Amino acid sequence: MCQSRAVPLLALAAQTPNLYSPRPGPQAASASHKGFFETVLDQYFGDYITVAAFLGMGALLVAGAVLASAALRPNNPTAVKSQSYECGIDPVGGGWSQTQIRYYIFALLFLIFDVEAVFIFPWAVGLETFSDLGMGVFVLVEMVIFIGILVLGLVYAVRKGVLRWE
Amino acid sequence: MNVDYHALAPEIILGITVLAVLVVDLLRIPKYWTAVIGLVGLFAAFVPVLTLGFCESLDFCTEPETAQRVLFGGSFVVDTFSLVLKGLFLGATAVALLLSVGYIEEDRYWQGEFYFLMLCSALGAVVLASSRDLVTLFVALELVTGPTFLMAGWRKGDPRSNEAALKYFIIGVLSAAILLFGMSLVYGYTGELTFGGIRAATAALGDSALLTIGVILTLLGFAFKVSAVPFHFWTPDTYQGAPIPVTAYLSVVSKTAGFVGLLTLSYQAFAELRDVWGPLLWILAALSMTVGNLIAVRQDDIVRLLGYSSIAQGGFILVPFGAAVAGNVTGDQLEQAFFATVTYLLIYAVMNMGAFAVVIAGANRLKSTLIADWGGLSSYAPGLAGLLALFFASLAGIPPIAGWFAKLVMFSSVLGVDSGWATALAVIAVLNSVVAFYYYAKVIKSAWFDQVPDTIPAAELRGMGRAVAPSLQFALVLTAVGVLVLGIFPNLIADVGDVAKTVAAGF
Numbered sequence: 001m002c003q004s005r006a007v008p009l010l011a012l013a014a015q016t017p018n019l020y021s022p023r024p025g026p027q028a029a030s031a032s033h034k035g036f037f038e039t040v041l042d043q044y045f046g047d048y049i050t051v052a053a054f055l056g057m058g059a060l061l062v063a064g065a066v067l068a069s070a071a072l073r074p075n076n077p078t079a080v081k082s083q084s085y086e087c088g089i090d091p092v093g094g095g096w097s098q099t100q101i102r103y104y105i106f107a108l109l110f111l112i113f114d115v116e117a118v119f120i121f122p123w124a125v126g127l128e129t130f131s132d133l134g135m136g137v138f139v140l141v142e143m144v145i146f147i148g149i150l151v152l153g154l155v156y157a158v159r160k161g162v163l164r165w166e
Numbered sequence: 167m168n169v170d171y172h173a174l175a176p177e178i179i180l181g182i183t184v185l186a187v188l189v190v191d192l193l194r195i196p197k198y199w200t201a202v203i204g205l206v207g208l209f210a211a212f213v214p215v216l217t218l219g220f221c222e223s224l225d226f227c228t229e230p231e232t233a234q235r236v237l238f239g240g241s242f243v244v245d246t247f248s249l250v251l252k253g254l255f256l257g258a259t260a261v262a263l264l265l266s267v268g269y270i271e272e273d274r275y276w277q278g279e280f281y282f283l284m285l286c287s288a289l290g291a292v293v294l295a296s297s298r299d300l301v302t303l304f305v306a307l308e309l310v311t312g313p314t315f316l317m318a319g320w321r322k323g324d325p326r327s328n329e330a331a332l333k334y335f336i337i338g339v340l341s342a343a344i345l346l347f348g349m350s351l352v353y354g355y356t357g358e359l360t361f362g363g364i365r366a367a368t369a370a371l372g373d374s375a376l377l378t379i380g381v382i383l384t385l386l387g388f389a390f391k392v393s394a395v396p397f398h399f400w401t402p403d404t405y406q407g408a409p410i411p412v413t414a415y416l417s418v419v420s421k422t423a424g425f426v427g428l429l430t431l432s433y434q435a436f437a438e439l440r441d442v443w444g445p446l447l448w449i450l451a452a453l454s455m456t457v458g459n460l461i462a463v464r465q466d467d468i469v470r471l472l473g474y475s476s477i478a479q480g481g482f483i484l485v486p487f488g489a490a491v492a493g494n495v496t497g498d499q500l501e502q503a504f505f506a507t508v509t510y511l512l513i514y515a516v517m518n519m520g521a522f523a524v525v526i527a528g529a530n531r532l533k534s535t536l537i538a539d540w541g542g543l544s545s546y547a548p549g550l551a552g553l554l555a556l557f558f559a560s561l562a563g564i565p566p567i568a569g570w571f572a573k574l575v576m577f578s579s580v581l582g583v584d585s586g587w588a589t590a591l592a593v594i595a596v597l598n599s600v601v602a603f604y605y606y607a608k609v610i611k612s613a614w615f616d617q618v619p620d621t622i623p624a625a626e627l628r629g630m631g632r633a634v635a636p637s638l639q640f641a642l643v644l645t646a647v648g649v650l651v652l653g654i655f656p657n658l659i660a661d662v663g664d665v666a667k668t669v670a671a672g673f
Contacts, residue, residue: 152189160192
């Protein structure tokens, strides 16, 4: 969704220390003939300036996007438009409606395989390095065992009737 | 990549067993097969522990150049210390499983899952015995603790069991957070994760307030696990509310796992910081013994009494650590202290398991855990009353039963150190042994000399000793023989503990 925006932000993060120089090196401190207390305070507030800069930039981005869209779009409010959005269908009931407890188990199962993916991505990136070291088969078998255990868990859940919806 | 599969065999076998139990639970066969497979797996995992331990006298075994097998860059070490503890964990889990068989079956609660969780926890304990870096240690400890939260709340319909699980869970999560915070400070200061690396870094970098706080928080995280006073609040309620086999498991395997973490961290990672952990564990030992024993005196429920008794026993196990408080302590004396802790842990595991086995056998029939209701037990169940006397006398430390030898090495480890503080701790331990004797003897007196209370139908219960479930009988015999043999031939355990102390070498 907003991945195109993430890259320049990361690049900016790499540069900020140079922009604001929150931690003046020992040479800089001695060159400006500051006392110890001032140096410490500079570092202290320097760190906060970095944080504040990021906060400000984040606020600017959001505000800019909202203001720009407000300036460009036609303004035509209707009752339907102010309804809360529920996947495109008409909303049913109030905002405080209770959720089926069954979703909880599904969410849990989803989470397990979601986390599995988190483990698989770095593994996939590193696999080539390991195969260059002659450990490719070993590392592959390790991941197969890991996924096998998770699949066994899914089979267990299915057999225990967790995925039946009635 | 060269992986020493022989060194990993206990963990691999136990891991396969865990999965096998899960699969068997899905098949349409009687649920007790899950327990059988679990037991077989535990015994099968014991075989490589033995072949690793006696590697030099076996033909097929390729002996490593040193006495220890170092795997994964020093994170996982198989040496005699870890093998002794692995044996302890496997044996204690097997006994706990035997205790659970009839108990869980009676409740009709999800037997398969119960054994699955117990074996998962045991797997964590076995890994913990070998883990020699902060991350492996933490993951293993959480694997020990996580399943036990669920096991403590196994009696879903019983509010006490729910309370037990909730208290245990909240305190367990809190202690994990404290432990992790301490570990992060230690890592942040030293930049090392392996215990060897941390030791080298602390020797090179010297002391600092940050490191001291990190060490203290790390050890306090473990103090929760071993329920040392003042971090013991959860223990009595959890022990009383949880199903009794789970209590037995918690008080032996889970507690020993905490002590293993304390041992490896103190004597290896923080070996150069004796002046930090020595006084800290001195205080915890003195407090645990005193508070645990004094409150135990007032208990009228036998499970709650064993809960406080296990807090006090934890204090006795911590006593040898207190020897390090002396500035002039020598390397030999530290090794002696390490040996004393390992020996006490081994004997404590046997006698505490036995005591809980007796309590389960009695409570199954009497439907009561009040000490008063156990009055006159000897008149209708003499065998059970005899075993009760045996295990409680062992906990009190009466010769020639095993508990006596444990206390002997514990006292000699602190009295050997020429220091006022170490001697003071020994004096506190002596006074506490006297207090402990009072309440252990109170239970024995009730069973042997008191009248049978009117509420107990003694005539119906006559011969109930013979009606005890076979698995429970087996557990009782196993622990009783263990307590007697280790008490009469303490050199058996002395040899085992002696080889284990090589870990503390190098001071």
